[in-house]
Amino acid sequence: MDVLHISGLRAAIEDKEILKGVNLEVKSGEFHAVMGPNGTGKSTLAQVIMGHPKYEVLAGKITMNDEDVLEMEVDERAKAGLFLAMQYPSEIPGVTNSDFLRMAVRTKMQQEDKRLNLGAFMKELKGKIGDLKMQDDMAARYLNEGFSGGEKKRNEILQLLMLKPKIAVLDEVDSGLDVDALKIVGDAVNSMRSDSFGCLIITHYQRILDYITPDFVHVMMDGRIVKSGDVSLMKKVDSEGYDWIKKEKL
Amino acid sequence: MREEIISRDEEMNAVPIDYKYGFTTDHKNLKDTGKGLSEEVIKEISKEKNEPSWMLDIRLNAYRQFIKMPLPGWGPDLTQELDFDSYTYYIKPSDRTASSWDDVPESIKETFEKLGIPEAEAKYLNGVSTQYESEVVYHNNQKELEEAGVIFLDTDSALKQHPDIFREYFGKVVPFADNKFSALNTSVWSGGSFIYVPKGVKLEKPLQSYFRINSESMGQFERTLIIVDEGADVHYIEGCTAPIYTANSLHSAVVEIFVKKGGKCRYTTIQNWSNNILNLVTKRAICDDDAHMEWIDGNIGSKITMKYPACILKGDRSKGTTVSIAFAGKGQTQNAGAKMTHLGKDTSSSIISKSLSRHGGNVTYLGLVEHRENANGAKTNIECDTIILDGISKSDTIPYNVTKNGDITVQHEAKVSKVSEEQLFYLMSRGLSQEQATEMIIMGFIEPFARELPMEYAVELNQLLKLEMEGSIG
Numbered sequence: 001m002d003v004l005h006i007s008g009l010r011a012a013i014e015d016k017e018i019l020k021g022v023n024l025e026v027k028s029g030e031f032h033a034v035m036g037p038n039g040t041g042k043s044t045l046a047q048v049i050m051g052h053p054k055y056e057v058l059a060g061k062i063t064m065n066d067e068d069v070l071e072m073e074v075d076e077r078a079k080a081g082l083f084l085a086m087q088y089p090s091e092i093p094g095v096t097n098s099d100f101l102r103m104a105v106r107t108k109m110q111q112e113d114k115r116l117n118l119g120a121f122m123k124e125l126k127g128k129i130g131d132l133k134m135q136d137d138m139a140a141r142y143l144n145e146g147f148s149g150g151e152k153k154r155n156e157i158l159q160l161l162m163l164k165p166k167i168a169v170l171d172e173v174d175s176g177l178d179v180d181a182l183k184i185v186g187d188a189v190n191s192m193r194s195d196s197f198g199c200l201i202i203t204h205y206q207r208i209l210d211y212i213t214p215d216f217v218h219v220m221m222d223g224r225i226v227k228s229g230d231v232s233l234m235k236k237v238d239s240e241g242y243d244w245i246k247k248e249k250l
Numbered sequence: 251m252r253e254e255i256i257s258r259d260e261e262m263n264a265v266p267i268d269y270k271y272g273f274t275t276d277h278k279n280l281k282d283t284g285k286g287l288s289e290e291v292i293k294e295i296s297k298e299k300n301e302p303s304w305m306l307d308i309r310l311n312a313y314r315q316f317i318k319m320p321l322p323g324w325g326p327d328l329t330q331e332l333d334f335d336s337y338t339y340y341i342k343p344s345d346r347t348a349s350s351w352d353d354v355p356e357s358i359k360e361t362f363e364k365l366g367i368p369e370a371e372a373k374y375l376n377g378v379s380t381q382y383e384s385e386v387v388y389h390n391n392q393k394e395l396e397e398a399g400v401i402f403l404d405t406d407s408a409l410k411q412h413p414d415i416f417r418e419y420f421g422k423v424v425p426f427a428d429n430k431f432s433a434l435n436t437s438v439w440s441g442g443s444f445i446y447v448p449k450g451v452k453l454e455k456p457l458q459s460y461f462r463i464n465s466e467s468m469g470q471f472e473r474t475l476i477i478v479d480e481g482a483d484v485h486y487i488e489g490c491t492a493p494i495y496t497a498n499s500l501h502s503a504v505v506e507i508f509v510k511k512g513g514k515c516r517y518t519t520i521q522n523w524s525n526n527i528l529n530l531v532t533k534r535a536i537c538d539d540d541a542h543m544e545w546i547d548g549n550i551g552s553k554i555t556m557k558y559p560a561c562i563l564k565g566d567r568s569k570g571t572t573v574s575i576a577f578a579g580k581g582q583t584q585n586a587g588a589k590m591t592h593l594g595k596d597t598s599s600s601i602i603s604k605s606l607s608r609h610g611g612n613v614t615y616l617g618l619v620e621h622r623e624n625a626n627g628a629k630t631n632i633e634c635d636t637i638i639l640d641g642i643s644k645s646d647t648i649p650y651n652v653t654k655n656g657d658i659t660v661q662h663e664a665k666v667s668k669v670s671e672e673q674l675f676y677l678m679s680r681g682l683s684q685e686q687a688t689e690m691i692i693m694g695f696i697e698p699f700a701r702e703l704p705m706e707y708a709v710e711l712n713q714l715l716k717l718e719m720e721g722s723i724g
Contacts, residue, residue, distance in 0.1 A: 050679050053671055074674075078681035090676035094694025103690065104680040111681075142694070159680060 009060035020223035081166030149176030186211025312436035408444030442472035539565035578611030
């Protein structure tokens with residue numbers, strides 16, 4: 001059982017406080033959704049969990065299985081089992097998708113004292129590219145360079161499938177996807193569901209949640225999680241918006 | 251002998267050195283001319299080589315020109331670096347050119363084995379000509395080359411065996427009076443490669459040669475002459491590695507290439523001179539109608555490099571390409587670039603330059619593109635990208651364009667990149683360490699160069715850069 005625990009988390013960018021005390025716990029086997037209007041700190045939460053250097057943590061704790069995540073370098077967080085599917089993945093010119101993934105998977109396997117079998121790796125990569133209905137040349141293209149928005153998102157999910165983290169944060173993987181792509185991405189994430197995988201889905205539109213059913217739903221406003229519940233909370237937000245929560249809080 | 255080499259290696263290993271090929275073997279030099287240069291030294295070299303008198307005359311004329319000429323008025327300041335009296339201008343490693351690998355002296359073999367040459371040879375090489383100090387000691391042309399009429403010799407042998415063709419082309423695209431270093435090279439040249447590819451002969455596998463300086467403070471002045479006849483096609487690879495020395499060493503080569511009508515020549519170099527060597531090289535090709543010259547030029551080592559591979563696009567529709575990388579680390583100056591001279595109609599040129607600097611290194615792209623009066627319809631595309639890896643290193647891009655014709659197109663794109671925080675975050679979030687992530691971004695940056703290399707060279711370049719990059723973080 002892996003546990004990502006966040007308590008009293010406050011974080012700022014360029015002296016502007018964005019997260020004002022976030023409390024959240026994600027365990028393996030659980031799918032959580034964080035919803036909320038634009039500009040409430042959802043993506044900041046994702047970036048701070050993974051350790052983006054432009055954010056400053058002011059207070060609070062993040063632990064993974066009781067280990068202090070805030071003390072870890074970005075790669076150490078990945079090695080601890082965390083993963084972030086990014087909203088705006090970087091382009092790395094000149095590095096092929098497959099070379100990058102091979103390096104990442106090999107590094108992970110070395111940590112587990114295993115050796116990468118190149119044939120098995122290529123077979124798995126090809127299979128997952130097929131599952132995600134990506135173009136065949138995806139492995140040979142340079143990492144995210146010239147990818148359409150949808151291709152980038154699918155490529156993030158491809159990495160998720162290949163790296164098999166313990167807890168994944170998906171930051172708006174639904175934006176830029178058409179209905180067909182949403183279903184493919186949703187199916188892929190659902191295929192990860194197991195007792196040893198936990199997921200935190202951050203979304204502005206709730207479209208992705210038509211395909212992935214979360215066990216827990218949280219609403220975030222002004223840097224805090226203001227309401228938590230089950231799937232019925234999501235349905236209420238879907239039909240009524242966020243205003244009722246704001247009023248409730250006033 | 252073997253034990254001596256091993257114990258020497260242990261000695262070398264005990265000293266903290268950062269140069270991968272920083273070993274020397276104890277092969278005894280049979281003959282050298284001592285330090286410094288004079289007409290007497292030049293006569294001695296020519297006599298030792300048993301040359302025709304016309305070559306001695308050229309050498310002496312070039313020497314007189316060398317004395318008169320000033321240092322180049324551009325690029326890094328060499329006045330503090332050069333001491334022409336301190337170099338040995340000619341060293342002969344053995345008294346004959348060996349014809350097969352078995353005949354090569356054991357100590358020289360050891361050196362090449364460390365460089366991995368036998369493996370390289372095993373891999374589809376047409377011919378290997380390895381230069382050890384000033385003369386080619388091993389030369390192995392395979393039968394198919396001879397059958398096709400291809401001449402691939404060390405330059406000294408070519409002068410003896412093919413004096414007519416030699417005299418017709420020698421010094422014609424790089425005249426000795428071109429610059430101080432072409433004058434110096436012409437007066438003391440020794441070794442290098444000579445290639446003649448007859449009409450219509452297309453060589454699928456590259457020809458290659460390794461060069462190596464192996465004596466303290468000695469200059470190496472190889473001279474390469476390549477003639478690609480009409481419709482012929484050749485890829486020549488020159489690789490350089492050098493051991494470490496305490497005193498400055500001078501390397502000043504001249505490469506002349508003639509690409510006849512419809513011919514194609516690709517010349518690939520990755521120089522990795524140890525970082526005390528001054529590398530001052532003149533490389534120039536002349537293209538007839540529909541000919542294509544490609545320079546693939548990597549500069550990783552040396553203390554100072556000045557090198558601007560040139561194409562004279564004389565023939566209509568001829569093409570010139572330069573793809574280069576330059577890497578400047580601590581104490582290094584890389585002043586490299588390209589020169590394209592458009593004389594013919596509808597000629598085209600393309601320059602891709604990638605440069606990196608770190609630890610106070612200084613890298614400059616210096617380029618000259620000229621479109622002359624008759625170059626109607628000529629096109630040039632220049633891309634210069636640079637990455638500066640820290641706050642104390644330098645990079646400059648200095649492109650000169652000279653246009654004497656209104657009917658031409660020049661595109662120039664220059665970019666200064668850095669290894670961005672976002673890219674590092676992205677790669678590290680997948681479990682790569684900062685070193686691995688940086689290395690990956692750098693490898694991606696030079697990929698447009700690396701993909702032009704044969705596989706074994708791309709792998710070697712990769713390893714060289716990894717070595718160079720080690721400890722570059724933090």
